[in-house]
Amino acid sequence: MADFQTIRTAGTGARAAQIDEGLRAHMNKVYGLMSVGMLLTAGVAWGVGTTDVLMQALRGADGGMTILGWVVMFLPLIMVFAFGAMINRLSAAAAQLFFYAFAAVMGLSLAWIFQVFTGISIAQTFLITSIAFAGLSLYGYTTKRNLSGMGTFLMMGLIGLIVASIVNIFLGSPALMFAISVIGVLIFAGLTAYDTQSIKNEYLEHAVHGDQEWLAKSAIMGALRLYLDFINLFMFLLQFMGNRE
Template sequence: MAEFRTTHAGTSAGAVRIDEGLRAHMNKVYGTMSVGMLITAAASWAISGLATTVDPATGNTVLTGLGQALYNSPLKWVIMFLPLVMVFAFSAMLNKMSAAAAQVFFYVYAAAMGLSLSWIFMVFTGVSIIQTFLVTAISFAGLSLYGYTTKKDLSGFGTFLMMGVIGLVVASLVNIFIASSALQFAISVLGVLIFAGLTAYDTQNIKNTYLQMAHSGDQEWLGKSAIMGALQLYLDFVNLFMFLLQFMGNRE
């Protein structure tokens, strides 16, 4: 009987440690993601301000020399695809990087994403951007909470959702050249649905990955896992925001 009590107490203590560790892990994931979002927003707003100016003769907003270089030269293609290239590079190099280096890389990536998205401040009104951001934040919070708390196994949706992402990327690249409004509408609808699903899926996956590896005691690996989780949720948020902006954004 005494042995049972000792074993039971040890199991309970282990469960408490896992719960505390999971809470700290998820806090790091969301904290790192939030800092990345702030860097993206600040970089995007600052760059858009430097890229435009008001013509004193007409009162119209025009591009500065920097704006012409960023948006009306071949450099725009580099800016457009830079975040995508950096994501692949990050995934390939993560195992060789320290947790500290991975975190710095993530923040540099967030700044690059801000540069890539700076054009939205010249196309959409500031009020509609803020409104869309708030709607995205509320939706993201609800979807992530669902993914964290649900007892339903969402792993079966992973392959389907990733195939959907690949389809969105291909369709978006095609639409750059054909500029079809009907295709853009379909992409936006599917984008919202796919990244809503990915938000819940990725949250559950981050939680389950920690629970599977918590007993290893490899803090360096867990640190890098938290940063990768932050990147996944960051991408879910940014993409959900951009697709919602197609519906909710009021153009200048």
């Protein structure tokens, strides 16, 4: 993996300044795209979650999951894998549109939290998640420590977490849900720092080639990675901090 200082000092004067400026612009775009995605998700989740008629289409009058509800639950996961498979064939504009569509679908899948948790506790957890995410991402961006060694461990933990979460949908075990939440917070805290450093280093590795189309799509993929880190960190913290209706 590229080291920022090594690449930076490889150039001199104007070239080093150009790399610094390009990196700042790239990271600003990543965070900007992520923020728009978050606003879409929040808007859709709130709009659907506070409308009983729409929620009944997802959960039914008895509170059980409808067929549409099951589709909405798993559709974001399917879209993430599809996005990764299609990114090389998509234009930057199409990739950005796909990301926004994914964020809207994610809002549908999270609408239920407004039926379960109080609005105040959701807002408080969102604020705490934002502060924690900002600190972790800043650490990943500024640290001189190479975090690449965390990648394999975190991905293995993430796969195990997904499997355990799917199993617990059918088991409904409170003890397993507590363990999943604790592990989930730790994994996505680590992924936030790791992904931020990876996005930064990926830019530095490819910026010298001047491939603007690749850089544009890289910013979208980076926004998706950090978006998923934030959403999952928020959801796992909500299990601890959320006050139920």
